[in-house]
Amino acid sequence: MSRMSYSKALGTAIAEEMRRDENVLCIGLDLAYYGGAFGVTRGLAEEFGTDRIMNMPISEAGYTGLAVGAAATGLRPVVELQFGDWVTIASDQLVNQAANMRYMFGGTLSIPMVMRLPCGGGGSAGAQHSHMFESWFSFVAGLKVAAPSTPADAKGLLKTAIRDNNPVIFFEHRQCYQLQGEVPDDPEYLIPFGKADIKREGKDITIVTYSYMVHMALEAAKILEKDGISAEIIDLRTIKPLDTDTIINSVKKTNRVLCLQETWLTCSVASEVAAIISEQAFDYLDAPVKRFGSPDCPVPFAPVLENYVLPNTDKIVRAVKEMF
Amino acid sequence: MSRMSYSKALGTAIAEEMRRDENVLCIGLDLAYYGGAFGVTRGLAEEFGTDRIMNMPISEAGYTGLAVGAAATGLRPVVELQFGDWVTIASDQLVNQAANMRYMFGGTLSIPMVMRLPCGGGGSAGAQHSHMFESWFSFVAGLKVAAPSTPADAKGLLKTAIRDNNPVIFFEHRQCYQLQGEVPDDPEYLIPFGKADIKREGKDITIVTYSYMVHMALEAAKILEKDGISAEIIDLRTIKPLDTDTIINSVKKTNRVLCLQETWLTCSVASEVAAIISEQAFDYLDAPVKRFGSPDCPVPFAPVLENYVLPNTDKIVRAVKEMF
Amino acid sequence: MDLKLRIKMFRDMYTIRVFEEKVRVLAMQNKLPGFFHLYVGEEAIAVGVCSALNKDDYITSTHRGHGHLIAKGGDINKAMAELYGKATGYNKGKGGSMHIAAPELGILGTNGIVGGGIPIATGAALSAKYKKDGRVAVAFFGDGASNQGTFHEAINIGAAFNLPVIYVCENNLYGVSTRQTTVRKVEDIAVRAQAYGIPGVIVDGTDPDEVYKVAKEAVDRARRGEGPTLIECKTYKHHTHFVGDTDSYMNKEELEAWKKKDPIAVYPKRLIEEGIIDEDGINQIKKEVEEAIEKAIEFSENSPDPRPESALEDVYAD
Amino acid sequence: MDLKLRIKMFRDMYTIRVFEEKVRVLAMQNKLPGFFHLYVGEEAIAVGVCSALNKDDYITSTHRGHGHLIAKGGDINKAMAELYGKATGYNKGKGGSMHIAAPELGILGTNGIVGGGIPIATGAALSAKYKKDGRVAVAFFGDGASNQGTFHEAINIGAAFNLPVIYVCENNLYGVSTRQTTVRKVEDIAVRAQAYGIPGVIVDGTDPDEVYKVAKEAVDRARRGEGPTLIECKTYKHHTHFVGDTDSYMNKEELEAWKKKDPIAVYPKRLIEEGIIDEDGINQIKKEVEEAIEKAIEFSENSPDPRPESALEDVYAD
Numbered sequence A, B: 001m002s003r004m005s006y007s008k009a010l011g012t013a014i015a016e017e018m019r020r021d022e023n024v025l026c027i028g029l030d031l032a033y034y035g036g037a038f039g040v041t042r043g044l045a046e047e048f049g050t051d052r053i054m055n056m057p058i059s060e061a062g063y064t065g066l067a068v069g070a071a072a073t074g075l076r077p078v079v080e081l082q083f084g085d086w087v088t089i090a091s092d093q094l095v096n097q098a099a100n101m102r103y104m105f106g107g108t109l110s111i112p113m114v115m116r117l118p119c120g121g122g123g124s125a126g127a128q129h130s131h132m133f134e135s136w137f138s139f140v141a142g143l144k145v146a147a148p149s150t151p152a153d154a155k156g157l158l159k160t161a162i163r164d165n166n167p168v169i170f171f172e173h174r175q176c177y178q179l180q181g182e183v184p185d186d187p188e189y190l191i192p193f194g195k196a197d198i199k200r201e202g203k204d205i206t207i208v209t210y211s212y213m214v215h216m217a218l219e220a221a222k223i224l225e226k227d228g229i230s231a232e233i234i235d236l237r238t239i240k241p242l243d244t245d246t247i248i249n250s251v252k253k254t255n256r257v258l259c260l261q262e263t264w265l266t267c268s269v270a271s272e273v274a275a276i277i278s279e280q281a282f283d284y285l286d287a288p289v290k291r292f293g294s295p296d297c298p299v300p301f302a303p304v305l306e307n308y309v310l311p312n313t314d315k316i317v318r319a320v321k322e323m324f
Numbered sequence C, D: 001m002d003l004k005l006r007i008k009m010f011r012d013m014y015t016i017r018v019f020e021e022k023v024r025v026l027a028m029q030n031k032l033p034g035f036f037h038l039y040v041g042e043e044a045i046a047v048g049v050c051s052a053l054n055k056d057d058y059i060t061s062t063h064r065g066h067g068h069l070i071a072k073g074g075d076i077n078k079a080m081a082e083l084y085g086k087a088t089g090y091n092k093g094k095g096g097s098m099h100i101a102a103p104e105l106g107i108l109g110t111n112g113i114v115g116g117g118i119p120i121a122t123g124a125a126l127s128a129k130y131k132k133d134g135r136v137a138v139a140f141f142g143d144g145a146s147n148q149g150t151f152h153e154a155i156n157i158g159a160a161f162n163l164p165v166i167y168v169c170e171n172n173l174y175g176v177s178t179r180q181t182t183v184r185k186v187e188d189i190a191v192r193a194q195a196y197g198i199p200g201v202i203v204d205g206t207d208p209d210e211v212y213k214v215a216k217e218a219v220d221r222a223r224r225g226e227g228p229t230l231i232e233c234k235t236y237k238h239h240t241h242f243v244g245d246t247d248s249y250m251n252k253e254e255l256e257a258w259k260k261k262d263p264i265a266v267y268p269k270r271l272i273e274e275g276i277i278d279e280d281g282i283n284q285i286k287k288e289v290e291e292a293i294e295k296a297i298e299f300s301e302n303s304p305d306p307r308p309e310s311a312l313e314d315v316y317a318d
């Protein structure tokens, strides 16, 4: 175990996989020397050279498609967008090409690539630097979607993503990069996709969440504990595939559930989890499923507005209490 | 009333709005003379000229952005993509620009534009010409989303969309274009957004759906009737805004609900409707909410495969029967 | 230029021609599902370019892709069966006309997204350079596609990193019904090479010898590590945009003029004139090709449909 | 050229300079939320170009957009207050540095998406042409943005339809830490104009007179209905990519060389030499500008925060 940041854990995962497999390479803006938008690839160019840590022109569709073509022909590209917001520019290559290709081509090739997307609000980055698009990509057949919350999960999931033979959209929350935690040194530390993690056991309510909101939920659970409410926190870790079993088993125990996420609710991960629970655990519910996320507005700039909009510990505590 | 096709009804809506407001113009591929991908704008260039029915280069991001800029400065562009699948190429201009601009700019401007997206499967068009992205855009704050099923709705909703002062993503199902129906001649025939239509009354189960699946559901209802199951069919018509009241009231009456759509279920419209019902009508449900759509694979080419994958009348009947 | 290669070029062009004309008839008879964009009239491009490639070189193709598939060595039985949506097709009936791939031949797919293949070919070239395996990649695309952002972004990347990739624009003057010079101010696509600092060459896309020559030069250049070339092939398609389309936008006189340059008519005459083959030889090839295509149709019609449940397979790789 | 205009150009450039240097200090003191890209060193471009525009002409700007806002006539109180996230800001604190608009001045927004504004300016030009109101639109963007697909698609559209739009590339040699010639094979962006059949002009982006001259020509051309021009302004920024960024990638010597051409130092000297203004006049302007900026800071600091619930307003228009 070593103590390190989420950002460092991601960098470590990439470095280990690059040492292990010479077909792994990194593609993105300012990755070499500068270290990418959040320092994840800092130091890697020194070890692996700029043929493997490649700085691109500002052409998100172009270099995402470059990665698709490279992946189709035997490389394992790890692409970084500086902010996940502009995956909108790259989404054709991900959705119409990468996600479809193996299927359309009858299984004759595969697209082993990872798309790393820093995401989420906070810090007055404004509407164009705060989006979360995990629901978009979870919708799409042929893609996988991961969204780690802790340094250890970041390492274990990114390594699994790089070894996965499918396109994986990997959401890294901006507010997580500086979080510190214990991370296994084992270069075979792999976290399987489709296995949620119960980050806290509880018996009165299940909070299903992922990414940065896991930390808010854990804070909220501490406060709720004092009021006699014992919350179980499920960190989904991957959204596609989704660990339905862990969710359902928890709900069977607690009989109450809050589906929590940072962003808008319509057609979202929270909607999906709520729908699954009402389909599969209907008879175990003591109260209606509840969803909590952001109201339907873009993320505003001014701190007072941004705070008003984004979920936080207090709001989660309030939302849970309303369910009792 | 006149009898006409869905396609003709759309063309009529555009023509009427262009006569009414000289700021309305059409932007897209092959719109003039050729009539666009499905003949919707056929004949319009003869009346309005090619300054108002504009043929574009194949540059979806470019001409969508062109429309955003035109809308921000007083025009009301109606954009057509030949197939909605490649809205992936145009989505940055819709999501990061159009949807955000009014908000980010403190309400100082508005983006009155319509994005017309032919969508859906059928006819072996293959994975890259069969996508349905209504869940993506319903997720996004700042956008509105409509998806008419009949010629009359097509006319009434498109006219409302063109007069709306916000970006509207307008899904036209490819299998609907040739459907015939009675359409009001009234040039003020406007269908308000956020008003679902009960296309068939029933008392045993509510089927909530939209777009082409409305017709499949109506067929299914006829068959179910014979087996003594009376199905109420709700056509959402617009997904954002969503008519929650009509859904909830129907569920209170029937106590059973199938959320039906053509495409993948994860983080979809069906998930959203299921989540809302389990939040707001929990106590009225006699059975768990059920969702029905396509399995998690791209839309295949061969008819035998495509039929296997897409929902149809028989599959809907079966899905409903399993709920009793 | 190798004589055998030139004869093979005729055979390949003729194979494409007959294949496409059969597809046209079959599609109009509703024997084939989906819709089809034919390569008739443009055969010399795919054949000229692919004749300059090795079996393991890569190509990406377009919605109008049967010609590229065949020119790159595609099996016509598997190709035809795919258009029929049969289990024996290249992609088990899952892809169809606009989504056929044969990775074992370096064919990374026809493509339903205009401009979608250009970055993918660039990525294949990156693989080749990364692995130093000596391969090159070719991106085929239309004049319409040259207005897509992917054209700009991918070629800039290919140029900046000196990737072994050749960008082949098939300029048939139209995108669907739209005369492309009404939506683009420059006459030639080749001038756009200057925006990326790479050579831009114009060639008569009805002449397989000429196409081969410029392609060979570009391929050699790419293999030497000198980076991409943009080749613009002037051409014209003999049919409408897709089978069953209205033809109101087509310019009949222009079409007639281009038909005079039809490679299927002109090229065998040239081979005969140059004494490379005689009339009988040509006829023999034609007969063989026609028989092969008939067999491909037979093969396809006798092939089984995919198992319905196979629709759920091949979504994810293990 | 009008003498008053030249003096105003100095005043505007100086306003931008002082504004930006203050923003830098305030941001480092954590008095401003968010992050900031400064226009220091590039002032002559925004000022030269906007001096050739009318009040109702349109511009779209970038992440590095304060300079464009001020040069187009933006109120520095409202601009500063927006950076503070105050209710009195241009956009009620909802936008911030990268998302400020002032439609009444034709300012259609700074933009957080590199390349995002280029099609939008083109659309504004379409409006102008459609309504025949004589306006023109300017898209400002960086050298890095010239590799985006939107650059290609939008300029092609602008050219094809002869829209009254001017594409102004601010070539400061870098995109974040990346020397752009390492990801682009051509030295100059202006050559890319050839791909669209429009004029491409290179100008010294530190000289407001020169920038004004080429901008004026392009604007006149656009107003005459002769279509777009691509103007490449050679420039250099004096600070890091954003405030608080590491500067390890910056080339100190190159920076020093460019600082010798700093318009804020060079231009007033030229005005004095040419007898257009004297030292006192310059100092008077400087004093006025500095005071105005101090007032803008005061105004902002004394302004109220937005009401929290106002976060839910302005999402949709009625």
Ligand SMILES: Cc1ncc(C[n+]2csc(CCOP(=O)(O)OP(=O)(O)O)c2C)c(N)n1
Pocket: B029, B058, B060, B082, B086, B089, C037, C063, C064, C112, C113, C114, C115, C141, C142, C143, C144, C145, C146, C170, C172, C174, C175, C176, C241
């Ligand atoms: C991104 C995208 N936009 C539009 C279409 C519809 N479409 C299919 S083929 C075509 C014309 C393409 O023109 P060009 O690139 O010149 O190829 P050609 O058909 O002339 O061979 C269009 C617009 C598409 N398939 N993909």
Ligand SMILES: Cc1ncc(C[n+]2csc(CCOP(=O)(O)OP(=O)(O)O)c2C)c(N)n1
Pocket: A029, A058, A060, A082, A086, A089, D037, D063, D064, D112, D113, D114, D115, D141, D142, D143, D144, D145, D146, D170, D172, D174, D175, D176, D241
């Ligand atoms: C689509 C997109 N990609 C990447 C970024 C991150 N980013 C912000 S500014 C910038 C550099 C832009 O370079 P250039 O266009 O030359 O402008 P400059 O900063 O040099 O003025 C980058 C990459 C972004 N904001 N948007």
Ligand SMILES: [Mg+2]
Pocket: C142, C143, C144, C170, C171, C172, C173, C174, C175, C176
């Ligand atoms: Mg063409």
Ligand SMILES: [Mg+2]
Pocket: D142, D143, D144, D170, D171, D172, D173, D174, D175, D176
């Ligand atoms: Mg720059």
